[in-house]
Amino acid sequence: MPDNVPRPGTDSNDRATLRADCANCFGLCCVALTLTRSADFAINKDAGKPCRNLQKDFRCGIHTDLRTQGFPGCTVYDCFGAGQKVSRETFDGQDWRRSPQTAEQMFQVFPVMRQLHELLWYLTEALSLGAARSLHAEIRRGLEETDRLTRLPAEAFTNLDVASHRDDVAGLLLRTSELVRATVPRRKKRDHRGADLIGARLKGADLRGADLRGAYLIAADLTGADLRLADLIGADFRDADLSGADFTGSLFLTQAQLNAARGDTATKLPPSLSRPTHWGPVNSRPGPCR
Structure with a gap:
């Protein structure tokens, strides 16, 4: 990550690193994930197998026509910036085509990273909520810990207990929500x-x-x-x-x-x-x- 790009949590209003940047990703969502033929996807595809629409430059060949071509599910998916994190930081720019020895591990790391980046999105928002100021110290600790987990080496993701961490964050976000929603005047249950x-x-x-x-x-x-x-x-x-x-x-x-x-x-x-x-x-x- 360039030095001039703030890490999540350094600026509660900044989410630049939590937005998908497909130009800096190796098409991970188009390879690592399973697709099931349905109203959302026109094909069946196993995890680890590239989508037929993925081009050599890791771009989608039908991006502007995904909905009309039977892939509305692709237009809904959001990795919260996990794709570029795995591609450029965790694997230091080694792509799975030119470095096939990285493929299996990269595809395993990606969905875990995506969960962590989603938590970063929520925690960053929580830290910006004035009504939850009494929880800001806890929220910042949760944000920093989540960010630390995203920067672990690839091999550490194998045994990472993401479910436990998600539960901890979920409880904190619920308490945040209750404080904020309590400010609604004459709020009915x-x-x-x-x-x-x-x-x-x-x-x-x-x-x-x-x-x-x-x-x-x-x-x-x-x-x-x-x-x-x-x-x-x-x-x-x-x-x-x-x-x-x-x-x-x-x-x-x-x-x-x-x-x-x-x-x-x-x-x-x-x-x-x-x-x-x-x-x-x-x-x-x-x-x-x-």
């Missing part, structure tokens, strides 16, 4: 954690400060809904209609969740996220992958 809201009619719903962690909102109608300060970590928005919805200040929303949904120019998003190209006109920030 809206506990929809893990709820089955598939196809739910929530047009114009007041969901301010709601707990929607892990909720199934597939194909839900959320047009014009107010989701300010709602906890959205892990919520499934596949094919949900977010037209005109307000996500201002929502907690732990990711680009992948937005990419899986439908929205329009009236949908209000946090400044750290981009309007997906399939929604129509886009803002100046590019999506997660090129």
Whole structure:
């Protein structure tokens, strides 16, 4: 990593290192992961086998046509910058084609790194939340420890207990969420954690400060809904209609969740996220992958 690029946690508003930079990745998501033929992917592909669309320069040959060619799942996936970390730092720029002896280990490290980078995304956001100031010291320690784990040598990832670390971070993020959501005035108890809201009619719903962690909102109608300060970590928005919805200040929303949904120019998003190209006109920030 160049010296002028801050590490996660040095600037709570900076997430540059947590955005996918496909130009500096060896197409790891196109090789390391399993694809199952479905509405999301047009083919079956085993983990460790390159996708048929992966070119010699590690770019996708149908990137601009992924949705029309039967690969909408690829437009939803986000590695949170893990691809370039593994490619350029963990393996010091050795690619799996020219250095095939690195391939198996590289493909094993990548999904673990992706989990750690997702945690960095959430922790960086948590550290920016003023209402959770009493937890900032703990959050920063969690952020620094997670960052340390991402910088371990490749062989250390084999026995890394990521599940245990995720549990620790999850508890901290939940406490952060509770502090922030408690600031919503006259907030009713809206506990929809893990709820089955598939196809739910929530047009114009007041969901301010709601707990929607892990909720199934597939194909839900959320047009014009107010989701300010709602906890959205892990919520499934596949094919949900977010037209005109307000996500201002929502907690732990990711680009992948937005990419899986439908929205329009009236949908209000946090400044750290981009309007997906399939929604129509886009803002100046590019999506997660090129």
